[in-house]
Amino acid sequence: MSYPTKPCFVGSFKGWDNEALKHPVMQYLSNLNTDLCETKVAHSGPHTKWFTQDFEFQAQGGQTLKGEEAWKRMIYATRFYDKFSVEPLSAFIQDTDDGYDGMVYGNVYTNFVEPGENTKGINYPESLSFYVREGF
Incomplete structure (x- = not known):
């Protein structure tokens, strides 16, 4: 019995290194991390x-x-995060007929700001593990 096969990107890495950025979905997520999480410039855009x-x-x-x-x-x-950043550790991304489908696992680093305060927030000493399943 045969089964359908599709190309699949499987990676294990530390952050946005060259290995992670080999796949276009990871390039997209790296840019999203910069614009949404680290600089928040995406917040005012469409x-x-x-x-x-x-x-x-x-x-x-x-x-x-x-x-x-x-x-x-x-x-x-994300309003209570002064800044946050995503560090991918592994990914499984499969080609589909109309894009990609996959999973990414990693850490989220952040600090929190008290509502109404204009401080840099409280440093959060631990990373939060995350898992996301996305279709592109």
Whole structure:
């Protein structure tokens, strides 16, 4: 019995090194990390620069939002982070007929700002592990 095969990128790395950036999805995520997380320049721009209309974000209460509403909620959810950064550790990304589908695992580093304060926030000494499944 034969089964269909598709090209697949499997990587294990430390951050945005050359190995990670070999795949276009990882290049996209690196740029998103810079513009959304580290510099926040993406916050004032349109969601369509980064996501398609069918982009979904699941809010803390379980509500699933789509498109521009999802983008705004995601920006809102990061309001207490002075800065944050994503460090990918591994990825599994498979080619599909219309793009890519895959998983990325890594760490999120951040510090938190007290609401109403103009401080740099409290350094968060630990990293938070994350897993994301995305289709591109």
